[in-house]
Amino acid sequence: MLKRLIREPLVHFLVLGALLFLWSAWQGGGGGAGSNRIVITPGVVDYLAAGFSRTWHRAPNEAELKGLIDEHVKEEMAAREAMAMGLDRDDIVIKRRLRQKLEFLLVDDAAAAPPTDAELKAWLDRHPETFRVEPQLAFRQVLLRPERRGASVTVDASKLLARLQAAGAEVAIQNLGDASMLPTETPLEPLREVARTFGQDFADALMKLPPGQWSGPVESSFGLHLVFVRESTKGAAAELATVRPLVERELMAERRKAELQALYERLLAKYSVSIDMPKSPPAAGGARGAP
Numbered sequence: 001m002l003k004r005l006i007r008e009p010l011v012h013f014l015v016l017g018a019l020l021f022l023w024s025a026w027q028g029g030g031g032g033a034g035s036n037r038i039v040i041t042p043g044v045v046d047y048l049a050a051g052f053s054r055t056w057h058r059a060p061n062e063a064e065l066k067g068l069i070d071e072h073v074k075e076e077m078a079a080r081e082a083m084a085m086g087l088d089r090d091d092i093v094i095k096r097r098l099r100q101k102l103e104f105l106l107v108d109d110a111a112a113a114p115p116t117d118a119e120l121k122a123w124l125d126r127h128p129e130t131f132r133v134e135p136q137l138a139f140r141q142v143l144l145r146p147e148r149r150g151a152s153v154t155v156d157a158s159k160l161l162a163r164l165q166a167a168g169a170e171v172a173i174q175n176l177g178d179a180s181m182l183p184t185e186t187p188l189e190p191l192r193e194v195a196r197t198f199g200q201d202f203a204d205a206l207m208k209l210p211p212g213q214w215s216g217p218v219e220s221s222f223g224l225h226l227v228f229v230r231e232s233t234k235g236a237a238a239e240l241a242t243v244r245p246l247v248e249r250e251l252m253a254e255r256r257k258a259e260l261q262a263l264y265e266r267l268l269a270k271y272s273v274s275i276d277m278p279k280s281p282p283a284a285g286g287a288r289g290a291p
Contacts, residue, residue, distance in 0.1 A: 035254035038076050040069060048072060051209040109261045115251050121240050123251045131246055133236040137206055138230040142177035149178070157217040157224045164214040164226055182222060188231055198222070207232055 048068040052060045060068060088094050115123075124131070142160065146153045164171060173184055186194065195203040202220040209215045209229045217224035240247065 003080070004147075005026050023213050038073055040072065044072065045069065064139070078259075103260060103263070107256065107263055114257075115248060117240070120244065120247050120251060123236070124240055124243070124247050127250075128237050130250070131234045131243040133238055135191040135207060135235045136188050136233045137186065137191060137194050137203070138232075139186050139206060140184060140228040140230065141182070141186070142173050142184065142226045143182060143223050144217070145178040145180070147223075152222075153224060154217075157226060157230060161214060161216055164228070169212070169228060169230075177226070180222060187234075198225075207234075 045065070049060055049065060052064065052068060082088060142164070144153050144157050144160070149156055160176065164173075164176075182197065186197075191203050191207065194206070199220045202218060205218045206227060206229060209218075209227060209232075211229040211232055214226060214228045216226040218227050219225075275283070
């Protein structure tokens with residue numbers, strides 16, 4: 001009997017519920033689930049009024065404030081009656097909400113101790129790829145399509161390359177080569193965006209070309225390209241000064257995760273958990289109802 005009682009989810013729920021009701025009473029909620037006394041303190045009134053102000057950007061008038069208080073009293077009465085009837089038992093939504101409240105109450109706010117520059121730098125050093133600066137490219141390109149030019153495409157590319165090299169960087173290229181939906185001018189953008197449009201092999205090949213001159217042909221799935229690389233930048237580890245808010249966010253999330261893990265390790269030490277696995281695997285889609 002005792003073993004079964006320990007395994008009963010309701011016991012766990014009541015323990016958590018007791019903590020929450022103690023907190024509610026301390027905050028001025030008044031009474032408990034079995035009490036007929038509901039106390040609305042000045043703090044509760046201020047809380048209700050503040051919620052109204054955040055939504056409507058003004059303070060509630062007397063009638064509106066009375067309506068807020070009336071709704072709060074209805075919620076309190078309904079919650080107590082529902083719990084007295086056992087409507088909260090084995091309700092997964094309520095359990096999850098209680099878990100959220102427990103974690104909020106018992107886990108220290110990570111923001112109470114902002115990380116130092118040394119901690120942020122150490123985190124960034126441990127995760128160099130998280131905020132790594134990507135390689136970037138800016139270039140011009142002229143396309144020659146084999147399906148249109150046939151065997152002469154290589155010779156045509158060689159001749160056109162010579163013309164482009166003689167004309168220089170800013171030669172008009174809109175009417176050169178073969179028409180396509182590809183951009184002839186690509187501003188400085190991450191290498192992955194170039195690869196998304198032209199293909200990864202093409203993007204990688206452009207990173208090896210010397211900037212400031214016409215080169216090629218460079219092959220892609222679209223054909224042969226004559227390319228003028230305006231600018232290329234290699235990837236590099238991010239500097240803390242440029243990504244500090246992002247690193248701080250990730251570090252705080254990591255801290256909170258560790259604090260939650262420590263919380264549940266402490267709680268687990270207080271409980272005896274017995275798990276009776278089914279003799280046969282659960283049916284596809286999961287079992288219905290509680291065990």
